[in-house]
Amino acid sequence: MEAVADRSSAETKLNFDPQLRETLNLNDQKSEKPEAPLLNVRGVSKIYKTGGGIGVHALKGVDLKIHKQESIALMGSSGSGKSTLMNILGCLDRPSAGTFYLDGIDVSDLDRNERANLRNQKIGFVFQNFHLLSRTSARENVEMPMLYHPEPLSARQMHAQAMAALERVGLADRADHAPNELSGGQQQRVAIARALVNQPKLLLADEPTGNLDTRTSLDIMALFQALNAEGLTILLVTHEPEICDFMKRTLLLRDGLIAKDETNAQLLDAVRAKETFESENEDTLAEEIAALQAEDEST
Numbered sequence: 001m002e003a004v005a006d007r008s009s010a011e012t013k014l015n016f017d018p019q020l021r022e023t024l025n026l027n028d029q030k031s032e033k034p035e036a037p038l039l040n041v042r043g044v045s046k047i048y049k050t051g052g053g054i055g056v057h058a059l060k061g062v063d064l065k066i067h068k069q070e071s072i073a074l075m076g077s078s079g080s081g082k083s084t085l086m087n088i089l090g091c092l093d094r095p096s097a098g099t100f101y102l103d104g105i106d107v108s109d110l111d112r113n114e115r116a117n118l119r120n121q122k123i124g125f126v127f128q129n130f131h132l133l134s135r136t137s138a139r140e141n142v143e144m145p146m147l148y149h150p151e152p153l154s155a156r157q158m159h160a161q162a163m164a165a166l167e168r169v170g171l172a173d174r175a176d177h178a179p180n181e182l183s184g185g186q187q188q189r190v191a192i193a194r195a196l197v198n199q200p201k202l203l204l205a206d207e208p209t210g211n212l213d214t215r216t217s218l219d220i221m222a223l224f225q226a227l228n229a230e231g232l233t234i235l236l237v238t239h240e241p242e243i244c245d246f247m248k249r250t251l252l253l254r255d256g257l258i259a260k261d262e263t264n265a266q267l268l269d270a271v272r273a274k275e276t277f278e279s280e281n282e283d284t285l286a287e288e289i290a291a292l293q294a295e296d297e298s299t
């Protein structure tokens with residue numbers, strides 16, 4: 001009997017007013033659980049040794065944490081250190097000083113081979129100029145990273161995984177085409193499929209839309225957003241502020257240091273942006289045709 005009475009009094013006590021309830025709502029609050037970052041960069045600097053003796057100080061002590069499923073645009077003027085940072089994060093190059101953890105692994109401890117393995121397992125890299133082998137089919141280009149697997153895959157397995165990656169980027173029907181038989185946007189999709197084929201945790205892209213027109217850039221950003229929604233963490237370099245609208249966070253690199261680090265308050269949907277872009281261009285086209293017709297009629 002007593003227990004029942006206790007419970008009813010407890011219930012009345014917990015009958016919080018709606019406003020208080022709002023502040024107590026755990027569902028809406030960010031989890032406080034400190035999840036280890038996917039990337040943890042501390043005091044990373046890079047000095048390139050040059051012939052003249054004085055080195056180039058390309059990075060001057062970068063601190064940066066990137067968590068799983070973030071999408072980040074890295075901006076900065078030419079020479080600010082963007083590619084240097086990307087190459088270090090992608091385990092293609094080593095910092096001169098500082099520490100760098102990738103998925104909990106201290107990369108500075110690893111030798112060249114171990115770094116190559118880690119890169120192959122955890123990182124996909126996309127370049128501005130696609131870097132595809134020109135006489136090789138899309139599928140074979142996508143198979144390349146699998147040739148370096150610690151445990152070799154059979155030709156059949158590689159074929160299947162490459163086709164799955166091409167399918168994911170919407171290019172399964174172009175698998176047998178060589179890069180010069182594909183548009184720029186399609187070549188970039190092949191490069192993205194190649195970056196995805198080992199199921200990386202982190203996708204690094206150095207100006208992936210730098211050589212593409214607006215429409216194709218929006219397609220590529222839509223693909224990045226879809227991959228990000230599926231759990232892939234993405235860091236890309238861009239010169240275009242419009243590209244930052246499609247990423248959750250923007251970093252600005254200046255003279256080898258991170259000068260700005262901002263969360264995007266208004267993340268745009270690239271699929272809808274493309275629809276808007278196309279309908280606006282249709283309008284312009286319709287206006288141009290109408291103007292031409294009016295001209296015709298007046299003459």
Ligand SMILES: Nc1ncnc2c1ncn2[C@@H]1O[C@H](COP(=O)(O)OP(=O)(O)O)[C@@H](O)[C@H]1O
Nearest residue numbers: 048056058076077078079080081082083084085
């Ligand atoms: N391999 C290299 N040897 C010497 N200096 C380099 C090398 N790579 C880049 N640099 C210099 O480091 C600085 C940063 O370059 P980079 O990272 O390519 O900048 P960004 O990609 O932002 O244009 C620049 O001053 C550049 O000239």
Ligand SMILES: [Mg+2]
Nearest residue numbers: 079082083084
């Ligand atoms: Mg660069």
